[in-house]
Amino acid sequence: MLVPHEMQEKQLKKISIDDLRRHDGREGRPAWVGWDGKVYDVTGSRLWKEGVHVRKHNAGQDLTSDMDLAPHDDSVFEGWELVGELAAQQVAEAAYPEPAQWEQAILDQHPHPISVHFPIALSLSAALFTALSLLLEFMNISFYQYFEWAALFNVLLGAIGTPVSIATGYMSWWYNYGRTATPIFRTKILLSWVLVGLFVTAFVLRFISIGLGDAGGGIIAFRIYEVLVLAGAPVVVALGFYGGKITFPS
Amino acid sequence: MTDEKQKKIQELEAMIDIVIRAIPKEKEANRLYAAAAERTENGLLKGLLEHLANEELEHEQKLLKMLKFLKKELAGLRED
Numbered sequence: 158m159l160v161p162h163e164m165q166e167k168q169l170k171k172i173s174i175d176d177l178r179r180h181d182g183r184e185g186r187p188a189w190v191g192w193d194g195k196v197y198d199v200t201g202s203r204l205w206k207e208g209v210h211v212r213k214h215n216a217g218q219d220l221t222s223d224m225d226l227a228p229h230d231d232s233v234f235e236g237w238e239l240v241g242e243l244a245a246q247q248v249a250e251a252a253y254p255e256p257a258q259w260e261q262a263i264l265d266q267h268p269h270p271i272s273v274h275f276p277i278a279l280s281l282s283a284a285l286f287t288a289l290s291l292l293l294e295f296m297n298i299s300f301y302q303y304f305e306w307a308a309l310f311n312v313l314l315g316a317i318g319t320p321v322s323i324a325t326g327y328m329s330w331w332y333n334y335g336r337t338a339t340p341i342f343r344t345k346i347l348l349s350w351v352l353v354g355l356f357v358t359a360f361v362l363r364f365i366s367i368g369l370g371d372a373g374g375g376i377i378a379f380r381i382y383e384v385l386v387l388a389g390a391p392v393v394v395a396l397g398f399y400g401g402k403i404t405f406p407s
Numbered sequence: 408m409t410d411e412k413q414k415k416i417q418e419l420e421a422m423i424d425i426v427i428r429a430i431p432k433e434k435e436a437n438r439l440y441a442a443a444a445e446r447t448e449n450g451l452l453k454g455l456l457e458h459l460a461n462e463e464l465e466h467e468q469k470l471l472k473m474l475k476f477l478k479k480e481l482a483g484l485r486e487d
Contacts, residue, residue, distance in 0.1 A: 223476055253430075253471075333431040335474070339424040406428040 170241040172196045174219070177243070181217030182208020191219030191243050198238040219243060253335040264332060268325040273400060275318040276352060277393050283311035284390035287383050309363055312386055316356035323349045334403075345399045352392050359385040412484060419481045426474045430467060437463035 172189075177196055182188025187200045188208045199205045199216065208216035214223055256264060286308035293301030326349065330336060338346075362382040369375030437460050444456035 221472065223479075333434075334427050335430070337423060337427045337474070337478075339420055339427060341424055403428055406425065406432075 169195075169239065172241040172243055174243070177219065178217045181215060188216035189240055190214075190216050192221055192234060194221075195242050196240045197234050198240050202237070254332060256332045260328070260332065264328065269322070269329040270404070272318070272322040272325045273397070276315055276322050277397055279311045279315035279318060280352065280356075280389040280393035283308045283315060283386050286311065287386045291383065308386055309360075312356055312359050312363070312389075315389070316353070316360050319349070319353050319356060323353065341399055341402060345396060345403075348392055348396045348399070352389060352396065355385050355389045355392065359389075416481065416484055419477055419484065423474065423477045423481065426470050426477065430470045430474070433463050433467035433470060437467065 172191075177189055177191055180187045180189035180198075182200065182205055186208075187198055188202070188205045189196050189198055189200075190205075191197075204210055205216055210216075214220055286304045290301045290304035290308060293304065326345070330342060330346075334342065359382050362378045362385070366375045366379035366382060369378060440456045440460035440463060444453050444460060447453050447456065
């Protein structure tokens, strides 16, 4: 039914999203569509047969986000009956999750960019000290063990710092990026847990190697430990690379 | 899954990736301009900064709408 909107604005009733969904235009039901907080009745439109428009859009839904990308503007609703307005919470459906006040206070300090520096620095230092230790050991220079100990302390601090960095990363992803798991975020999440796995396994292996002493098993555990520490460097560089792509899009 | 469908999914994911990274930039810019507008006594400057803050907010809203649309398209493709 075609009714001028100015005559309808006065008696707008609140429409819940469930109520909107029930009016999907199928099996003889009325076809309602939501747009910009309002609900229109398009029943009888030849463009909405059986509640479907251009085989893509369905009646009974809020089509606000679709309209911006449609080849026509909102004037297509001119003349169609204005049934009511969507309840406020339904209009805000696309919004990101809202942080609590204390969470916003933390986010305002940008905790992730601060905390990521620690695992990056510690991983690279651990790998560097391990490489130096291996080199000096190969050259039969006795103080190689000091570098090995330095690497171990970096691994320990990295094992403690990385989960903190992951926690702040999840927080940022949740609130700043609407917890959307695009490939770049999936890769970052995966690599972060790989890094934790490397640190923790390396640390455990180092103590196993101490327990086993210079016996065959101890040497093997120690060499695997060294490989894992060295592997931390490319992982953390990749994490930094993807972090940079998120922060500085190009 | 056909190659064409896979390609469409990849395209949509790439678009979502761009939009998702742009949204916090708009939000940050809005907060920056709004905070600056609050700090200045100069009426002309305040008006300009408020205008800029509103523009960033509009950009954010448009991106959110676009994101919702892209997510819906992606979900539809994956369900098919």
